[in-house]
Amino acid sequence: MSGRSDAQPEPWWRSGVLYQVYPRSFADSNVDGVGDLQGIVGHLDHLEWLGVDGIWLSPVTVSPDVDWGYDVADYCAVHPDFGTMADFDVLVARAHDRGMRVLLDVVPNHTSDRHPWFVQSRSSRDHPMREWYLWADPDADGGPPNNWVSSCGGPAWTFDQPTGQYYMHNHFPEQPDLNWWNDEVRAAFDEIFRFWFDRGVDGFRIDVCNLIIKDADLRDNPPATEDDDLDVQLFGQRPVFSGNRPEVHDLLRRWRRLADSYAEPRVLIGETPVPIDALARFYGDGSDELNLAFNFPFLTAPLDADTLRGVVEDTEAALPAGAWPAWTASNHDMSRFSSRWADGEPERIRAALVVLLCLRGTPVLYQGDEIGLGDSAVAREDLRDPLGVLYWPVYAGRDAMRTPMPWRAGPGGGFTAPGTRPWLPMGDPAACNVEAQRTDPGSVLVLAHDLITLRRERAELRTGAYRSVPAPAGVWAFRRGDRILVVANLSDDPATLDGVEGRILVSSDRGRDGEGIGGRLRLSPWAAAVTATGTGTQAE
Numbered sequence: 001m002s003g004r005s006d007a008q009p010e011p012w013w014r015s016g017v018l019y020q021v022y023p024r025s026f027a028d029s030n031v032d033g034v035g036d037l038q039g040i041v042g043h044l045d046h047l048e049w050l051g052v053d054g055i056w057l058s059p060v061t062v063s064p065d066v067d068w069g070y071d072v073a074d075y076c077a078v079h080p081d082f083g084t085m086a087d088f089d090v091l092v093a094r095a096h097d098r099g100m101r102v103l104l105d106v107v108p109n110h111t112s113d114r115h116p117w118f119v120q121s122r123s124s125r126d127h128p129m130r131e132w133y134l135w136a137d138p139d140a141d142g143g144p145p146n147n148w149v150s151s152c153g154g155p156a157w158t159f160d161q162p163t164g165q166y167y168m169h170n171h172f173p174e175q176p177d178l179n180w181w182n183d184e185v186r187a188a189f190d191e192i193f194r195f196w197f198d199r200g201v202d203g204f205r206i207d208v209c210n211l212i213i214k215d216a217d218l219r220d221n222p223p224a225t226e227d228d229d230l231d232v233q234l235f236g237q238r239p240v241f242s243g244n245r246p247e248v249h250d251l252l253r254r255w256r257r258l259a260d261s262y263a264e265p266r267v268l269i270g271e272t273p274v275p276i277d278a279l280a281r282f283y284g285d286g287s288d289e290l291n292l293a294f295n296f297p298f299l300t301a302p303l304d305a306d307t308l309r310g311v312v313e314d315t316e317a318a319l320p321a322g323a324w325p326a327w328t329a330s331n332h333d334m335s336r337f338s339s340r341w342a343d344g345e346p347e348r349i350r351a352a353l354v355v356l357l358c359l360r361g362t363p364v365l366y367q368g369d370e371i372g373l374g375d376s377a378v379a380r381e382d383l384r385d386p387l388g389v390l391y392w393p394v395y396a397g398r399d400a401m402r403t404p405m406p407w408r409a410g411p412g413g414g415f416t417a418p419g420t421r422p423w424l425p426m427g428d429p430a431a432c433n434v435e436a437q438r439t440d441p442g443s444v445l446v447l448a449h450d451l452i453t454l455r456r457e458r459a460e461l462r463t464g465a466y467r468s469v470p471a472p473a474g475v476w477a478f479r480r481g482d483r484i485l486v487v488a489n490l491s492d493d494p495a496t497l498d499g500v501e502g503r504i505l506v507s508s509d510r511g512r513d514g515e516g517i518g519g520r521l522r523l524s525p526w527a528a529a530v531t532a533t534g535t536g537t538q539a540e
């Protein structure tokens with residue numbers, strides 16, 4: 001698709017760049033304030049120009065939206081807010097016409113409590129679908145069956161009065177967890193995967209991969225200790241029985257076999273919020289589980305040279321041979337990197353994009369990353385995320401990173417019509433938008449575009465080995481292959497790296513593109529450069 005001439009063609013998802021679309025906030029074609037599938041179709045031009053190889057859509061399936069699509073009531077139908085199945089088919093066809101793949105989000109850990117499976121499961125203890133979910137008797141005092149807590153705080157169990165048992169949920173009570181020990185559940189999901197793969201879907205992002213299988217004996221989680229990560233300490237327990245079970249790997253192998261059975265194998269990318277050693281296990285032997293696993297230690301690290309270099313080195317060392325990293329800096333659950341890492345500072349945003357797009361592995365941009373879009377404050381009365389509603393003001397939830405995409409300045413920001421109220425407030429489209437940046441050669445958008453173009457042109461940036469290079473404090477320098485050197489000064493002081501020979505291909509401030517370097521590379525604070533030795537005309 002990208003005119004490669006390598007002896008052994010790389011699978012598209014290794015050589016390409018992925019882009020997460022949050023459909024509700026991408027583009028509203030029917031002027032109801034909610035983004036939709038036709039809105040995405042209308043902006044494929046932008047994605048193709050940017051150089052995106054595949055898009056992952058956050059859920060577009062039927063949902064009562066307690067957790068905005070991550071509570072699914074029908075896995076094989078399009079949510080009316082987003083359009084119809086015909087619209088979906090058009091999106092896939094148009095994307096494919098442009099050489100872009102389409103990945104969906106699948107949520108196998110839990111359903112909506114309104115899913116017909118759960119409605120039947122809770123209808124009676126004797127219903128054949130009772131075993132599709134995790135039901136258990138109260139403990140001796142009538143309390144929950146064990147000590148598991150949900151990600152939303154409080155017990156991971158809700159009592160069902162009419163049938164006298166508790167059901168388990170790792171998230172909200174409206175998101176009952178499926179019982180993945182049950183073969184019928186496994187078979188049902190095989191069908192769901194096939195349904196979409198047969199429609200031309202190129203892969204899935206799999207929600208909370210680590211949680212899917214629970215301890216068969218429902219043992220209590222052990223208490224957290226001072227050595228645990230802060231989030232574990234906040235929950236007061238280590239989630240080693242309520243999830244993170246080794247048996248999940250059987251399931252991933254099953255799905256990989258299914259995905260690989262297609263003439264063009266489908267790709268599986270997992271949401272894997274786990275430490276690096278566990279992350280590595282989600283790749284199986286490197287070829288039989290997930291194709292890509294999101295690297296949360298990277299996503300949650302500060303923009304600090306030592307820390308990020310450490311995460312990348314540890315990941316490189318831990319992954320099995322043949323496995324391929326995935327790097328992302330923002331998503332619909334995490335503060336956008338422009339705010340979290342860069343505090344809105346243009347130089348930092350640019351330096352971060354340089355490293356993100358030059359690492360060995362597949363970069364996954366979140367919509368708006370390409371223009372350096374930051375979080376937008378959302379007032380309490382406008383909150384839509386149930387976590388924000390529950391925990392305001394201690395935690396404002398995830399709405400700030402889900403606000404609509406600003407396509408151009410002016411009311412509605414090109415997301416929706418000027419007179420229409422978007423489902424979440426727009427932020428300030430005049431301050432940061434696609435249209436203005438597209439025509440500005442010095443913009444973040446053009447930098448993102450040029451870095452992606454460079455990846456396409458330079459085989460070493462796609463496949464070359466990663467190697468850290470010793471650098472002064474605050475500087476992260478790494479080689480890709482033999483001839484590319486990436487240097488990022490992630491500090492407030494000017495920095496110098498000796499022993500650099502060659503030419504700058506792309507500099508984060510663009511002022512130094514093409515500059516020759518004869519031994520000493522000086523970088524101003526928060527500047528980054530991609531350099532190459534040799535003539536710079538290396539063929540693919």
Ligand code: GLC
Pocket residue numbers: 067070071107171207208271332333
């Ligand atoms: C994943 C999703 C998140 C959702 C949760 C529960 O973490 O990314 O948005 O709330 O799963 O489904």
